Amino acid sequence: MTDFESIEAVLLDWDGVLHHWNGEGERAGEQAEGLPAGAVAEAAYGTVAYEYAKLGIYTDAEWRDCVAQALEQRFDGRGREAVRVWTADRGRVVDGAAELLARLRERFAVALLSDNTDILIADLEMFRVESAFDHIFVSAHIGMTKPAPALYRHAATVMGVPAARVLVIDDLPVNLPGAHSVGMRVKHWPAWASLSSFVHEHLIQEEKRAGLA
Template identity: 40%
Template sequence: MDEPIPRAVLCDLDGVLRHFAADQFSSLDAANGLPPGTVASVAFAPERLVPAITGVVTDEQWRSGVAAALAAACGSADRSRALVRAWSASSGSIDAEVLDLLTRARARVPVVLVTNATSRLDTDLAALGIADAFDGVLNSSRLGAAKPDPRVYRAAAALAGVPVGRCLFLDDAPRNVRAAHAAGMPAVLFRRPDDLRRALGPLL
């Protein structure tokens, strides 16, 4: 039997709609004489990242902590702070094809952005020109819980004003998709825009 047509679309940001340069962190490592993988491993260490995406610390505090943790490896606090400023300068880029598909779906149903993000999210959305591209934005750092916590899916459905089982969730992280399924929400693993196109078929 065919799946019912979704009454809302809940979409991830990073890895789906927004992308960063593939060499972003390797370039920072090389420019600062650090072993490959150093900056990413420090920045995204769970003990550092999770408090930032659940609102325990601000984006500024998170990045300041990354700079402090890199100071010895960089040779000085000034150099590590400069590294973090360089990393922070980019808000990424938007996949125009994905944005177009979501915009077309939005003509039929609410589209809600559901992202594990820091307190910087609003600034980034404005810089990317997509602050008004959604009917709602669920920022994990404001909710106090991050995907794959089931609270995220319930809160996102509530924000859309649609029952959990009638929302379509899209994410590039398999564990987040599995958690959506466990919450009773139809979900699709995103790898390329064609995955989104197929998932949104009835709405396009």
């Protein structure tokens, strides 16, 4: 038996796997108000407010308001327009994402698991991929973030698939030990790599080979 032959479900991360940011909104927002490069990211990420937003304690809007307030305090009242411009940038999905997910669902249960704020569902709808998954797990809705083993156990239970038959694909290695600890298969996925190539070579083609065995 090869590495992925017994897989019944694929649990995909969002940012860095199916979706990418290029920082265009951050840069445009900073330029609009004459803020130094990196000011938005410094005020937004690695903060208590961001952790609260990922856990659903704060809404996405409340978190972004905290970012605006932090910028205003630091830059003499400037920052709210930068946050508006930054928020309007929703990044991009990888090319052919909907088609790739449809191919996966011919063989596997396919779920999304993302450490994200409550804005994610609206983003999925905007990109027209909200119906491309059998299950969608958002940390802000569940109240747990990666790499908590309980989060992965919850996903397996809801999917109705034994943990040992779930493959987790994530771009952050730090997230994978939690999944591995509950018995899931794990695959680190570098943001620059082709997910389509991996799926066709190791999942779809492997299923074809198994059928011929």
